Amino acid sequence: MIDLRSDTVTKPSDAMREAMARAAVGDDVYGEDPTVNRLQEMAAALLGKAAALFVPSGTMANQLSLRVQTQPGREVIADHRSHVIRYEQGAGAALSGAQFHGLEGRRGLLTPDQVEAAIRPRDPHTVQTALIWLENTHNTGGGTVYPIETVTRIHEVARRHGLPMHLDGARLFNAVVATGVSASDYARPFDTVSFCLSKGLGAPVGSMIVTDNMSLMESLRRFRRMYGGAMRQAGILAAAGIFALEHNIDRLKDDHQHAQLLASLLAKAPGVAVDPAAVQTNIVMFDVITAHLSGSDIVKALKEEGVLVNCVGGQTFRAVTHLDVGKRDIERAGEIVHRVLAR
Ligand SMILES: *Cc1c(COP(=O)(O)O)cnc(C)c1O
Numbered sequence: 001m002i003d004l005r006s007d008t009v010t011k012p013s014d015a016m017r018e019a020m021a022r023a024a025v026g027d028d029v030y031g032e033d034p035t036v037n038r039l040q041e042m043a044a045a046l047l048g049k050a051a052a053l054f055v056p057s058g059t060m061a062n063q064l065s066l067r068v069q070t071q072p073g074r075e076v077i078a079d080h081r082s083h084v085i086r087y088e089q090g091a092g093a094a095l096s097g098a099q100f101h102g103l104e105g106r107r108g109l110l111t112p113d114q115v116e117a118a119i120r121p122r123d124p125h126t127v128q129t130a131l132i133w134l135e136n137t138h139n140t141g142g143g144t145v146y147p148i149e150t151v152t153r154i155h156e157v158a159r160r161h162g163l164p165m166h167l168d169g170a171r172l173f174n175a176v177v178a179t180g181v182s183a184s185d186y187a188r189p190f191d192t193v194s195f196c197l198s199k200g201l202g203a204p205v206g207s208m209i210v211t212d213n214m215s216l217m218e219s220l221r222r223f224r225r226m227y228g229g230a231m232r233q234a235g236i237l238a239a240a241g242i243f244a245l246e247h248n249i250d251r252l253k254d255d256h257q258h259a260q261l262l263a264s265l266l267a268k269a270p271g272v273a274v275d276p277a278a279v280q281t282n283i284v285m286f287d288v289i290t291a292h293l294s295g296s297d298i299v300k301a302l303k304e305e306g307v308l309v310n311c312v313g314g315q316t317f318r319a320v321t322h323l324d325v326g327k328r329d330i331e332r333a334g335e336i337v338h339r340v341l342a343r
Helices: 014-022 034-046 058-067 091-096 111-117 148-160 172-179 182-187 214-226 235-247 252-266 295-303 327-343
Strands: 051-057 075-079 097-105 129-135 164-167 192-196 207-211 282-288 315-319
Touching: 034 051, 034 235, 051 058, 051 097, 051 235, 058 091, 058 164, 058 192, 058 207, 058 214, 075 164, 075 315, 091 097, 091 129, 097 111, 111 148, 111 214, 129 148, 148 164, 172 182, 172 192, 172 252, 182 315, 252 282, 252 315, 252 327, 295 315
Parallel strands: 075 097, 075 129, 129 164, 164 192
Antiparallel strands: 051 207, 192 207, 282 315
C-alpha cells in the first residue's frame, strides 16, 4: 500500500525505536523524566523560546494554548477552515467556552487587513476579541505557507490592539524547510506555538507547546494535568521526538519534491485538475472531473490498486507525502491513478 492519506501514518524507524528503547526515564509529573526534559529544552531552543511542554497530541497542544489565552464568551479570530475549528470536536467551545470568528482566508492564509477588520470594538455591546490564531502550514488550505512578512504585519496589528497570538504549527517545519525562514523567526511574534512530532517528523506520538511566558507555562502545565495529558515515564515517547528533531527536519525537502512530482504526474491523468505551482509543501490537493465515478468510488478503486488518498469533499482529494513514501512509490501512485481514471 502506498499510503498518501496523511503524514500522520508514518511509523517509527528501527533507529528511532532503538532510541526509544534506550531512553532514560523518570516520573514526568514530578518533572523528573530526563528525556522529556531534554526534548523540552531542545524544542524551546529550536523555536527561540524560554520553555516548552511535551503533550500527547496536536489537538491537546492547541486546546491548552486556547484555554490559557481566552475566557468563556470571548472571540478567537481564525481562518474558518482551521484545524482548531474543524477537526477538534468543538473542543474550543466545549472546554474553553471560546467563540470563533472564522474568516475566509486565501487557501487558509489571512491578511493583516482581514485580521484588523475582524477585531471587535471595545464597547459594552460587542463580543470581545481575545486571541489571533494562525495555522502554518495550512492543512486544508493545501499545505500553504505564510510568508514571514505577512506574519510580521499581522503581529503589528495584534500589538496595536493588545492581542496575543497563537501559531498552530503542526507542520511548522514544512514551512521552515520550504522557505528557509528559521523556526525561531517564524515563532517570534507568537505568544504560544504548537507543533507536531507525529506528522512529517515521523515520531509515533507527541506535540510540543513553546512560549516565552513562564506564567503561561505554569498554567499550561496545570491544564495539561486537568485534560489528562500529564504522563509518567514519557521519556520513551520523548526519545522518539528527540530523534525526529535530530534526523527528520531537513529531509522534509524530499517530501516537498515528492509532492511536486506527484502533482506533475497527476496533472497528466485523465480528468484530473491540479496546479503543480500551488503545491508549496507536502500536501497535494486535486480534483477529479468524471461523470461516472463519485469521490468514494475513486477512493475505493485506488485502494484496490494499492494507493490510499482521502476525498475531502465532492470531487476534491488530498494526497500527503511523508518519510514512508519514496520516489518510486510516487511514480507508481501516479501510474495507478492514471490507469484507474483511464478505465
Ligand atoms: C494534525 C493537526 C493538528 C493536531 O492533530 P493531532 O491528530 O491531535 O495530533 C493540529 N493542527 C493541524 C493544522 C494539524 O494538521
